[in-house]
Amino acid sequence: MLTIWGRANSANVQKPMWLIAELGLEHERIDVGGPFGGLDQPDFLAMNPNKLIPVMQDGDLVLWESHAILRYIAEIYGNDALWPVDAEARARIDMWIEWSSSSWIPAMTQLFMGIIRTPADKRDKATLERVYGAVTIAAKRADSQLATHPHIATDRMTLADIAFGTLLYRYFTLEIERPDMPNLERYYTALTERNAYRTHVMINYDGLRVPGAERP
Ligand SMILES: N[C@@H](CCC(=O)N[C@@H](CS)C(=O)NCC(=O)O)C(=O)O
Numbered sequence: 001m002l003t004i005w006g007r008a009n010s011a012n013v014q015k016p017m018w019l020i021a022e023l024g025l026e027h028e029r030i031d032v033g034g035p036f037g038g039l040d041q042p043d044f045l046a047m048n049p050n051k052l053i054p055v056m057q058d059g060d061l062v063l064w065e066s067h068a069i070l071r072y073i074a075e076i077y078g079n080d081a082l083w084p085v086d087a088e089a090r091a092r093i094d095m096w097i098e099w100s101s102s103s104w105i106p107a108m109t110q111l112f113m114g115i116i117r118t119p120a121d122k123r124d125k126a127t128l129e130r131v132y133g134a135v136t137i138a139a140k141r142a143d144s145q146l147a148t149h150p151h152i153a154t155d156r157m158t159l160a161d162i163a164f165g166t167l168l169y170r171y172f173t174l175e176i177e178r179p180d181m182p183n184l185e186r187y188y189t190a191l192t193e194r195n196a197y198r199t200h201v202m203i204n205y206d207g208l209r210v211p212g213a214e215r216p
Pocket of ligand 1: 010011032034053054066067
């Protein structure tokens with residue numbers, strides 16, 4: 001059985017949890033990090049000396065880094081649509097996972113931390129403006145990709161949608177200005193129709209599930 005360590009409102013924990021739910025895999029999630037603490041306990045440090053969540057265990061294998069965890073789960077328990085065997089098809093998806101890692105996630109994380117996790121009197125306006133600019137550039141890039149693709153990498157749901165789509169919930173729920181991006185909006189609306197997304201990603205910033213997000 002898969003075990004995931006990490007609090008439910010961590011975007012990086014939400015990625016494997018979303019995938020696990022899409023695949024209907026048996027699992028256990030253990031709350032650590034944030035208000036739960038535990039990242040500097042010897043047992044946790046032995047699994048991840050970086051003191052970060054998520055951590056995944058499957059038998060003797062312990063992994064950290066959310067995208068490595070996604071790739072492993074998809075490879076072992078997933079299907080060819082999510083993470084194809086064909087090298088070319090896989091590389092197209094991997095490209096968007098890497099783009100998410102290098103362009104979208106760092107900017108979105110800084111914006112989120114700067115607005116939600118920083119008290120108003122401690123916010124650095126210049127940094128926030130710069131980061132907001134980077135988020136908007138990345139969002140527009142995704143919008144133009146989505147003009148010709150139903151999903152971020154291809155015509156089907158893949159691992160790239162999980163890497164990119166998780167922080168989209170925060171993008172669309174933060175109190176920020178969003179330029180008109182009809183393709184991105186259509187894509188986000190479709191994600192919010194997925195039970196796995198509603199259950200694991202649409203979680204309030206303080207860790208509470210969004211009312212109505214969990215559907216039967
Ligand atoms: N690149 C790592 C980043 C992991 C990371 O930054 N995790 C954050 C939560 S999203 C963390 O552990 N923060 C400390 C805490 O939650 O206490 C990944 O994708 O797994």
